[in-house]
Amino acid sequence: xxxxxxxxxxxxxxxxxxxxxxxxxxxxxxxxxxxxxxxxxxxxxxxxxxxxxxxxxxxxxxxxxxxxxxxxxxx
Amino acid sequence: xxxxxxxxxxxxxxxxxxxxxxxxxxxxxxxxxxxxxxxxxxxxxxxxxxxxxxxxxxxxxxxxxxxxxxxxxxxxxxxxxxxxxxxxxxxxxxxxxxxxxxxxxxxxxxxxxxxxxxxxxxxxxxxxxxxxxxxxxxxxxxxxxxxxxxxxxxxxxxxxxxxxxxxxxxxxxxxxxxxxxxxxxxxxxxxxxxxxxxxxxxxxxxxxxxx
Numbered sequence: 098x099x100x101x102x103x104x105x106x107x108x109x110x111x112x113x114x115x116x117x118x119x120x121x122x123x124x125x126x127x128x129x130x131x132x133x134x135x136x137x138x139x140x141x142x143x144x145x146x147x148x149x150x151x152x153x154x155x156x157x158x159x160x161x162x163x164x165x166x167x168x169x170x171x172x
Numbered sequence: 173x174x175x176x177x178x179x180x181x182x183x184x185x186x187x188x189x190x191x192x193x194x195x196x197x198x199x200x201x202x203x204x205x206x207x208x209x210x211x212x213x214x215x216x217x218x219x220x221x222x223x224x225x226x227x228x229x230x231x232x233x234x235x236x237x238x239x240x241x242x243x244x245x246x247x248x249x250x251x252x253x254x255x256x257x258x259x260x261x262x263x264x265x266x267x268x269x270x271x272x273x274x275x276x277x278x279x280x281x282x283x284x285x286x287x288x289x290x291x292x293x294x295x296x297x298x299x300x301x302x303x304x305x306x307x308x309x310x311x312x313x314x315x316x317x318x319x320x321x322x323x324x325x326x327x328x329x330x331x332x333x334x335x336x337x338x339x340x341x342x343x344x345x346x347x348x349x350x351x352x353x354x355x356x357x358x359x360x361x362x363x364x365x366x367x368x369x370x371x372x373x374x375x376x377x378x379x380x381x382x383x
């Protein structure tokens with residue numbers, strides 16, 4: 098793995114928290130460094146699985162929140 | 173071509189100006205991740221729904237009361253409220269929230285059999301249950317960052333500020349959380365199948381080549 102990137106920077110890249118310039122640098126390295134690309138892919142796969150756990154509340158609850166908002170009197 | 177969606181900031185301004193429809197959009201946009209964040213901490217659907225209501229009621233009071241601070245992102249702000257309420261709930265209950273993730277919770281398994289094949293539904297539910305177990309097994313600090321960043325969509329800096337650690341510590345915890353999860357997932361065929369086939373594809377049994 099190329100050592101110019103810290104592991105912390107890779108995590109920020111995965112979560113879109115890097116400035117565009119640094120993001121491009123990482124993407125260039127991913128093209129030329131198979132070990133970095135493989136490590137990045139592993140992290141991305143873990144991310145993708147986590148996405149599947151997202152769930153939503155019932156419609157009754159969201160309706161009740163909307164009702165509360167409509168009836169809320171401004172101070 | 174994608175339709176341009178109004179920003180959270182624009183929706184908040186409209187809502188404060190009296191447009192209730194704007195709040196409906198905000199709620200629709202953020203309800204799932206706020207609810208998931210709470211569920212992963214309190215692991216009880218009824219409690220999570222109560223806390224979701226409390227979270228948005230607080231937001232309504234703040235916004236309509238003219239006390240909303242435009243400086244931060246709405247998504248991080250609402251998640252911080254939700255996270256704090258969930259943690260407070262567990263403190264009141266004198267339980268440790270980050271060591272108790274239910275693996276059989278109904279709310280996480282709510283896909284109906286009609287939406288996809290029964291077999292696919294069962295496989296997916298098993299996978300989700302196993303994944304929740306893996307999250308449960310993570311060290312508490314890693315689990316906390318994972319929930320706040322992945323489901324709460326707080327930035328690493330915001331997490332660092334909220335948990336009193338440096339940003340590098342928060343990033344390191346996230347990294348180890350993902351690595352630990354990935355290692356455990358890689359060792360289990362149920363996750364290996366999920367990664368090989370795109371989610372939209374019907375599951376197909378295959379013969380793996382050993383070694």
